[in-house]
Amino acid sequence: MAVYTEVDDTTLTEFLSNYDIGSVISFAGIAEGVENSNYLLRTTKAHFILTLYEKRVQADDLPFFVELMEHLAGKGMNCPLPVAAKDGSVLSEIMGRPCAIFTFLDGTSSRFPNRTKCRNLGTALAQLHINAEGISKTRPNALGPESWKSLLDSVGSRTNELGDDMLMQVEKRLAHITSNWPNDLPRGIIHADLFPNNVLFMGDDLTGLIDFYFACEDILAYDIGICLNSWCFEADGSFNMTKSRALINGYQSVRKLSDDEINNIPVLAAGSAMRFFLTRLYDWMNTPKDALVSPKDPMEYWSILRFHQSVSGPSAYGFYQ
Numbered sequence: 001m002a003v004y005t006e007v008d009d010t011t012l013t014e015f016l017s018n019y020d021i022g023s024v025i026s027f028a029g030i031a032e033g034v035e036n037s038n039y040l041l042r043t044t045k046a047h048f049i050l051t052l053y054e055k056r057v058q059a060d061d062l063p064f065f066v067e068l069m070e071h072l073a074g075k076g077m078n079c080p081l082p083v084a085a086k087d088g089s090v091l092s093e094i095m096g097r098p099c100a101i102f103t104f105l106d107g108t109s110s111r112f113p114n115r116t117k118c119r120n121l122g123t124a125l126a127q128l129h130i131n132a133e134g135i136s137k138t139r140p141n142a143l144g145p146e147s148w149k150s151l152l153d154s155v156g157s158r159t160n161e162l163g164d165d166m167l168m169q170v171e172k173r174l175a176h177i178t179s180n181w182p183n184d185l186p187r188g189i190i191h192a193d194l195f196p197n198n199v200l201f202m203g204d205d206l207t208g209l210i211d212f213y214f215a216c217e218d219i220l221a222y223d224i225g226i227c228l229n230s231w232c233f234e235a236d237g238s239f240n241m242t243k244s245r246a247l248i249n250g251y252q253s254v255r256k257l258s259d260d261e262i263n264n265i266p267v268l269a270a271g272s273a274m275r276f277f278l279t280r281l282y283d284w285m286n287t288p289k290d291a292l293v294s295p296k297d298p299m300e301y302w303s304i305l306r307f308h309q310s311v312s313g314p315s316a317y318g319f320y321q
């Protein structure tokens with residue numbers, strides 16, 4: 001379960017005395033998630049989420065994430081709002097970790113979202129891209145293409161534990177992606193981790209976007225690649241073009257893609273698959289066997305990557321049909 005840092009009752013009570021959010025009814029660690037520790041905090045006033053930042057989140061980036069969530073919520077998007085303490089601050093510290101309290105969003109995530117949810121996700125993604133314009137802070141993508149080679153090198157020959165010649169194969173595919181990477185597509189703030197577990201629904205209605213801790217400035221259409229990979233592949237590894245078309249149509253109902261963006265979808269989706277393959281590979285090799293959180297399978301993203309490098313063009317995703 002994703003609770004890396006336990007919070008004891010005395011520390012919690014002292015911490016909450018800085019907020020005007022009612023008295024605690026219950027406080028429990030949340031099993032989902034892999035990056036941070038999250039607690040569901042129920043008080044006499046409302047439900048909240050207490051997040052303690054762990055692993056990949058840099059404390060210096062927190063003001064950007066907080067501004068982004070406040071900015072998007074201000075534009076009417078359903079994303080968590082940071083809750084200010086009595087002194088007006090939203091970022092704090094507990095058990096030696098940076099932390100913040102957020103509003104709780106209703107809804108549940110789906111492991112295998114249907115076509116309607118895919119369309120609604122596409123619409124929300126485009127709204128996020130447009131609504132994020134104008135925020136004052138920015139953040140480069142710490143996990144962008146220029147970071148991939150050093151991530152792979154940090155695992156090195158242990159990559160071959162995944163299969164014969166795996167290191168060489170990854171290097172070859174990585175070189176192919178980076179040498180074809182587009183550098184003149186529209187850029188903006190992207191979510192960069194909008195997997196189904198980070199999107200909440202009631203029925204098929206999208207009720208919330210969460211987990212903005214990989215958000216950064218990058219190619220907008222790269223975010224579509226991330227979503228195609230995490231929303232449109234079935235449990236058996238097959239690509240579902242009906243879902244892909246729905247996602248893309250939802251996106252384009254808000255923000256039209258240029259031909260240049262569309263033609264680059266295969267390489268952007270392959271790059272996204274490479275990024276998640278590499279972080280999963282790193283975690284696979286570096287997570288202690290007795291850790292509370294199980295690392296995710298890198299090979300799932302290897303097979304997704306191979307799909308994108310085998311397609312003949314954007315029609316494989318439902319474009320121009």
Ligand SMILES: Nc1ncnc2c1ncn2[C@@H]1O[C@H](COP(=O)(O)OP(=O)(O)O)[C@@H](O)[C@H]1O
Binds near residue numbers: 002034037
């Ligand atoms: N604001 C929120 N409202 C409702 N549930 C939330 C909220 N933030 C987090 N959660 C719950 O906590 C889980 C883990 O959160 P997440 O941000 O994905 O963690 P991590 O950053 O560790 O991946 C989510 O799957 C969701 O169940």
Ligand SMILES: N[C@@H](CCOP(=O)(O)O)C(=O)O
Binds near residue numbers: 033034035296
């Ligand atoms: N989505 C990433 C891992 C990050 O997990 P999250 O719970 O923060 O979305 C992956 O699947 O590799």
